[in-house]
Amino acid sequence: MTANMSASGMELGRADMIVSDGVDKWYGDFQALKGVTAQVAEREVVVVLGPSGSGKSTWIRCINRLEVHQGGTIAVDGVELTNDTRNIDKIRSDVGMVFQQFNLFPHLTVMDNITLAPRWVRKQPKAEAETKAMELLERVGIPEQAAKFPGQLSGGQQQRVAIARSLAMEPRIMLFDEPTSALDPEMISEVLEVMKDLARGGMTMMVVTHEMGFAREVADRIIFMESGEIVEVGTPEHFFTNPTEDRTKLFLSQIL
Amino acid sequence: MTMTEPSASRLEVSGKPPFYRDVTVVKWLVQLATLFTLIFITWFLAREAGDNLRAKGLTSGFEFLGQPAGFNVSEGIDTEPATGGRALWVGMVTTFRLAISGILAATILGILVGLARLSNNWIVNRVGSVFVETIRNIPLIVQIVLLFAVFGSLSRVELDSGPINGWLHVTNKGVSMPRVFIADGFYQWLVFMLIGLVVARFVRKNRIAAQEATGEPSYSGLATLGVLLLFAIVGWFIHPVFGFIGGPLQAISDGIANIPQVAVQVALTALAFFAAALWVKRFRDSRRTPAGMAALTDDDWFRQIFAFVGAAAAAAFLWLVWPGFSDWIVNSSSDLFRVLADKFGDNPEFLDADGVARDRDGAPFGWARPDIVQPGNFANYGDQGLTMSQGFAAVFFGIVFYTAAFIAEIVRGGILAVAKGQSEAAAALGLSRAQALRKVILPQAFRVALPPLGNQYLNLTKNTSLAVAVGLSEVVQIGQTVISQSGKSLSVFVIWMSFYLCCSLTISVIVNFFNVRMKIVER
Numbered sequence: 163m164t165a166n167m168s169a170s171g172m173e174l175g176r177a178d179m180i181v182s183d184g185v186d187k188w189y190g191d192f193q194a195l196k197g198v199t200a201q202v203a204e205r206e207v208v209v210v211l212g213p214s215g216s217g218k219s220t221w222i223r224c225i226n227r228l229e230v231h232q233g234g235t236i237a238v239d240g241v242e243l244t245n246d247t248r249n250i251d252k253i254r255s256d257v258g259m260v261f262q263q264f265n266l267f268p269h270l271t272v273m274d275n276i277t278l279a280p281r282w283v284r285k286q287p288k289a290e291a292e293t294k295a296m297e298l299l300e301r302v303g304i305p306e307q308a309a310k311f312p313g314q315l316s317g318g319q320q321q322r323v324a325i326a327r328s329l330a331m332e333p334r335i336m337l338f339d340e341p342t343s344a345l346d347p348e349m350i351s352e353v354l355e356v357m358k359d360l361a362r363g364g365m366t367m368m369v370v371t372h373e374m375g376f377a378r379e380v381a382d383r384i385i386f387m388e389s390g391e392i393v394e395v396g397t398p399e400h401f402f403t404n405p406t407e408d409r410t411k412l413f414l415s416q417i418l
Numbered sequence: 419m420t421m422t423e424p425s426a427s428r429l430e431v432s433g434k435p436p437f438y439r440d441v442t443v444v445k446w447l448v449q450l451a452t453l454f455t456l457i458f459i460t461w462f463l464a465r466e467a468g469d470n471l472r473a474k475g476l477t478s479g480f481e482f483l484g485q486p487a488g489f490n491v492s493e494g495i496d497t498e499p500a501t502g503g504r505a506l507w508v509g510m511v512t513t514f515r516l517a518i519s520g521i522l523a524a525t526i527l528g529i530l531v532g533l534a535r536l537s538n539n540w541i542v543n544r545v546g547s548v549f550v551e552t553i554r555n556i557p558l559i560v561q562i563v564l565l566f567a568v569f570g571s572l573s574r575v576e577l578d579s580g581p582i583n584g585w586l587h588v589t590n591k592g593v594s595m596p597r598v599f600i601a602d603g604f605y606q607w608l609v610f611m612l613i614g615l616v617v618a619r620f621v622r623k624n625r626i627a628a629q630e631a632t633g634e635p636s637y638s639g640l641a642t643l644g645v646l647l648l649f650a651i652v653g654w655f656i657h658p659v660f661g662f663i664g665g666p667l668q669a670i671s672d673g674i675a676n677i678p679q680v681a682v683q684v685a686l687t688a689l690a691f692f693a694a695a696l697w698v699k700r701f702r703d704s705r706r707t708p709a710g711m712a713a714l715t716d717d718d719w720f721r722q723i724f725a726f727v728g729a730a731a732a733a734a735f736l737w738l739v740w741p742g743f744s745d746w747i748v749n750s751s752s753d754l755f756r757v758l759a760d761k762f763g764d765n766p767e768f769l770d771a772d773g774v775a776r777d778r779d780g781a782p783f784g785w786a787r788p789d790i791v792q793p794g795n796f797a798n799y800g801d802q803g804l805t806m807s808q809g810f811a812a813v814f815f816g817i818v819f820y821t822a823a824f825i826a827e828i829v830r831g832g833i834l835a836v837a838k839g840q841s842e843a844a845a846a847l848g849l850s851r852a853q854a855l856r857k858v859i860l861p862q863a864f865r866v867a868l869p870p871l872g873n874q875y876l877n878l879t880k881n882t883s884l885a886v887a888v889g890l891s892e893v894v895q896i897g898q899t900v901i902s903q904s905g906k907s908l909s910v911f912v913i914w915m916s917f918y919l920c921c922s923l924t925i926s927v928i929v930n931f932f933n934v935r936m937k938i939v940e941r
Binding site for chain 1: 629630631632633634635837839840842843844845846847848849850853857858861862865936
């Protein structure tokens with residue numbers, strides 16, 4: 163454990179939004195997460211890197227209970243994730259999630275995809291939800307696609323709709339699970355631009371990605387995981403120029 | 419053309435190819451050859467069949483439809499049909515009853531079993547699996563015969579038999595329970611309910627708009643149901659005011675009766691050609707691109723010509739083959755309106771079987787409890803309880819269980835076909851499990867399940883003909899009796915085939931209608 167592993171929001175003078183303390187997760191007899199301990203501060207952008215199978219997706223899926231962790235504690239904005247459905251609902255309403263495969267609802271138009279949750283979970287009037295949705299579509303740069311169905315859009319456009327759909331619930335935290343991995347190379351930058359814009363706006367973000375350029379440019383901290391454990395935590399500068407752990411050096415030598 | 423002519427040296431063949439190498443000519447020749455071969459084979463088989471049947475003394479013809487039937491039917495809307503046609507109609511109604519009630523019951527049972535197989539509850543899950551695996555691996559006819567034997571082994575009908583005496587009897591003669599039936603005031607009440615339907619639709623729109631405006635639930639379904647209930651109750655008391663509708667309906671009937679046959683022939687011919695022209699226009703519009711008219715292929719020309727050939731064939735049918743058809747349309751439309759008029763007023767010309775004029779002040783509905791006329795027998799339909807005979811019950815439960823097993827698999831497959839990411843995305847957005855099911859999972863599952871579901875409905879309808887194995891008088895069984903009475907096997911075959919074809923086409927059209935509405939837009 164290196165000294166900067168303990169880096170948390172307290173040092174930045176902000177409250178911790180996500181606290182993960184000794185989180186364990188098994189699939190049968192395979193341990194996917196081994197005592198994962200880390201914090202994410204308010205308005206912080208944390209990028210999680212690591213080879214495939216290192217448990218980074220499993221970890222962020224545990225944070226909004228898409229996977230159930232079996233040991234340790236996870237707390238989001240002071241609410242602990244337990245079997246209590248009220249806590250789960252509270253955390254899910256605070257946390258937005260963007261998936262690798264977009265997971266847009268193919269039977270609904272872009273507009274209906276975005277307004278579905280605000281109208282039925284937040285009970286917003288339709289007109290209000292649609293005005294908000296148009297603002298979000300303008301923010302992600304595709305207001306003209308509102309009436310189309312997901313199947314009519316390109317991959318990059320679909321992922322931008324997915325981001326707008328999450329933002330419509332006004333989350334305080336956004337989780338990104340490999341948001342650009344399913345995209346054609348020429349569409350990656352349009353999605354990354356939207357994410358950078360969000361980060362500049364002060365959103366608390368946890369991003370699992372393989373985009374090193376994005377990590378270097380946007381991340382406040384980088385968490386490197388391997389085999390279900392956190393190996394190294396540090397600023398991008400530290401991570402890319404002066405990593406301390408051998409496993410980190412090996413990983414960087416393979417991808418850079 | 420701005421392009422320059424290609425140089426002659428690079429053009430090997432410039433002349434027209436011989437006709438046997440010309441794709442267009444060859445294609446048309448093959449089309450025409452196929453058509454003529456088909457016509458010849460049909461004509462040849464029909465002639466051979468006709469000769470053979472005549473040699474055996476069998477003739478076709480439909481006179482038996484209007485002649486006395488000469489036999490009684492064991493159950494149905496009319497146990498002593500006056501004519502052969504009426505007897506077949508009794509069988510058709512029994513088939514309708516089986517098919518419609520069977521489709522409803524099999525759908526409900528199938529959905530329940532399908533959901534059971536997806537359940538996390540071990541016992542529920544196992545029960546579902548055993549049901550599906552047992553039922554769908556035994557031939558339907560074996561199940562029907564088995565069920566018939568099971569029902570036959572139940573106790574005899576007695577005046578004090580049955581689980582709930584006077585209300586529900588389960589016996590070797592079948593199952594009898596109370597039933598509700600349409601009474602004299604029904605049609606006036608129906609008119610009032612139509613007004614109620616319009617009001618309910620208005621209220622529903624209003625409620626949905628309120629929900630959209632405030633975001634709060636406005637219970638549009640409950641409000642709509644409430645309006646309908648209110649109209650049903652109020653209508654029960656005030657429906658006689660609509661008795662006057664009988665007058666205008668009678669006038670319409672008289673008006674239709676005065677239309678000359680030629681007018682109908684001209685109108686229908688015009689309609690046929692108008693439909694053909696409309697089809698061709700739509701077709702050409704669909705081939706029009708922003709850059710101009712797309713080149714039409716030979717097939718496209720063939721379709722356009724065929725549209726007009728079809729219209730011409732319809733005209734030939736109307737004027738030459740069966741000129742009486744137009745007359746028949748006039749008469750039956752006129753009859754339809756006269757019957758409707760009689761439903762409303764106490765028309766002295768139209769008396770019930772017992773010689774009483776219809777009482778339009780009567781209640782819209784009546785009800786009756788099972789009635790045991792004598793030990794060992796139920797009253798057969800009429801104003802008595804709803805009796806499902808031993809044969810009907812065997813066929814009904816047989817086709818319902820069998821089809822439900824297949825529907826269960828379709829439902830399960832449909833839900834499993836919706837990607838896991840869909841429910842994850844819904845959960846991540848904060849939708850509850852019920853909201854996710856209703857708004858995200860089921861609409862997509864239904865889209866996958868609908869086409870195979872339609873197939874099962876077709877199978878169920880056709881499988882009702884297996885009732886012949888237990889002697890239930892549906893259309894096939896009665897048809898066989900008609901054949902043995904009249905000897906017109908060919909005609910009855912034609913009636914059977916067209917009957918099942920009409921049923922199947924109706925189901926297909928309904929399923930397709932929903933299918934098109936559910937379609938997901940792709941690029």
